[in-house]
Amino acid sequence: MKKIITTPISFESIKDLRTGDIIYLTGTLVTGRDDVYLRVVMENMACPFDFNQMAIMHAGPIIKEEPGKNTMVAIGPTSSIRMEAYAGDFIRRTGLRLMVGKGGMGEKTSRACEEHGAIHCMFPGGCAVIAATCVESITHVHWRELGMPEALWEMKVKEFGPLIVTIDTTGANLFLENKAYYASRLDECKQPVLESVKDIMHIQTNK
């Protein structure tokens, strides 16, 4: 059975989710990425959308813009790690509950998720058309002057997913765990390649 989370998102509805769980989102989802975080956190600008108990998607969509009508063409997640410098403060200031993005985020964000009851989920990267088909409508756009990818696009979504929980409300962080795992395997995996190029290096040092 699909686990569906709806907006506004109560702490209760996400507190038992754990990294690796797969969920879907129904309700309002708003895009925001580098410039939005920068404006809110560094430039102290009032955010034109109230993210309290709501969800943000790190994404720069392709929108077909026609007079009086905006249509979602493609929307896939962008690398969330770019928002790492600001996301903790953003959560604290806005009361944001759920982030959707690509890849993982760092220690600062997982701490903020634990302290303020938020989660980060990843949507499979590059899957922009299946994501777009979960978008029912675009209701508003804010800060359009930032450019199409950077603006806040307010969307009505239905069963938007699959969303894989990568940071949960205990602060567990799937990508940091995976990264540590890959790092622990680096030397072992490299070894056969280094053995194999030894004869090439040997020729060189003899010259």
Next chain:
Amino acid sequence: MAHEQAKERFVESMVQVMDFTSRILPDDVFDKLKELQAAETSDMQRVIYDAYFDNLEKAKELKRPCCQDTGILHFYLSAGTEFPHLGMVEEALEEAVRRASAQIPLRQNTINYFEERNTGDDTGERVPWVHWDLLPGSQDLEIITYFAGGGCCLPGRSKMYKPSDGYQAIVDNVFDAVADLGINACPPLVVGVGLGHNIENAAVLSKKAYLRPLGTRHPHPKGARFERDLTEALNRLGIGAQGLRGENSVMAVHVESSGRHTATIAVAVSVACYAHRRSLVRFHSDLSFEVLSHKEAGH
């Protein structure tokens, strides 16, 4: 007039090329992804690969770009020295990008330095990025079209070493690029390694490396072995699709090299995401064209 007609025909053809390139992966990449999908056993990897293929299917069906990051347009040209329309090519490519941006539509991704505003039409200073090579005596123009997305450009690197750093420097660089930022660049990746004598020459070669068709090998036997060893070793890291741990990490590692200065080793690594939107088309002197990379370049 004839000149204008030729240009118009070429522009419209290139809009078509960008259109199918944005929606459909080249045959070699699609087949490789299928092969890697079959090797995966975990539920999470299955969910991801199912999403990949479901998405590609929908992109085809709904005629939309498969990934929202349609990148900066790159054109790698191999131009016949006898191709009769060389003079109009760069201007026409820029016009084609402007039209494709509005018509397909593509995401508006280009910002000029110092102005720091989105140009709104995917063109800008030296954008699209055009690279020329020559085909002596040929009357054709071959074009590799590539959508250079932000996520897979980020892990790119180019660095100089002393000969005493040896081939270990190359291996370290490849592993660091893939195991660090590469995790966020939508694996399984195509990894391009450029080996040369200075950073720019290595960087260009790393790009040419990942544009090479999958299944091709470095011409030197030791180079080919190096590619195979790196591919196997990176796959043992088990990064999996989307960095969520799996049986593989990469679709391939390709190495391109040039002679090096006796005093330097130059290494560059460029990576391409699984949504490897590259096509190869060949224009003839009458400006008809054939698609070499996609069996199913449905318009």
